Amino acid sequence: MSTFGDGLDAAVRKAFTRPAPKTAPAQMRYLVRQLKGTRQVAQLLRVSQRTVERYVRNQIRKPRPDLAARLEREVNRRWQPQVRARARRRAATTGGIVVDTRARIGYTAPIGTTDEDRLRHLTVALPPQYAARLFDAREQGAPEQRLREITAEGLREIYFQDNGRRAGQLEEVRLTDIEHVEFDL
Numbered sequence: 001m002s003t004f005g006d007g008l009d010a011a012v013r014k015a016f017t018r019p020a021p022k023t024a025p026a027q028m029r030y031l032v033r034q035l036k037g038t039r040q041v042a043q044l045l046r047v048s049q050r051t052v053e054r055y056v057r058n059q060i061r062k063p064r065p066d067l068a069a070r071l072e073r074e075v076n077r078r079w080q081p082q083v084r085a086r087a088r089r090r091a092a093t094t095g096g097i098v099v100d101t102r103a104r105i106g107y108t109a110p111i112g113t114t115d116e117d118r119l120r121h122l123t124v125a126l127p128p129q130y131a132a133r134l135f136d137a138r139e140q141g142a143p144e145q146r147l148r149e150i151t152a153e154g155l156r157e158i159y160f161q162d163n164g165r166r167a168g169q170l171e172e173v174r175l176t177d178i179e180h181v182e183f184d185l
Contacts, residue, residue: 099154099181106173
């Protein structure tokens with residue numbers, strides 16, 4: 001199961017114009033250039049400075065699985081920041097964001113209506129204001145639950161209420177038992 005934060009990051013990564021470095025030595029050299037020194041990289045990755053220097057010189061090529069995961073995560077976090085910012089800005093101002101999810105979706109509605117939650121597969125284009133809210137929340141380190149709530153609000157307004165043309169009494173949409181969620185810009 002992918003998370004909402006990971007899904008947002010993956011959507012932005014699709015906008016990259018060049019692939020990030022793949023090998024451990026190339027990733028290490030990239031981080032050394034970005035952080036301007038081996039000491040900072042060593043502290044970031046929780047390894048010795050000597051280990052970083054050995055990767056930079058191609059003396060070590062294959063990291064341990066835990067170090068490989070940290071290395072890849074830190075490189076991806078810093079890769080092409082201007083392209084990443086441009087993609088977020090475009091989604092938040094003009095393009096919006098597409099949500100594709102398969103989850104149990106229920107809602108709170110007045111008595112007498114069918115508010116039973118059920119498994120649904122939805123692909124919905126959310127307007128730019130929801131993309132902006134999602135990216136802002138992600139930048140501020142919002143928990144996964146908050147990203148889920150923002151997405152549910154967007155689904156309520158666009159899918160269930162059709163921009164106010166129907167289901168006006170609908171109060172809240174809940175996303176539970178999420179099998180998958182993907183975002184696209």
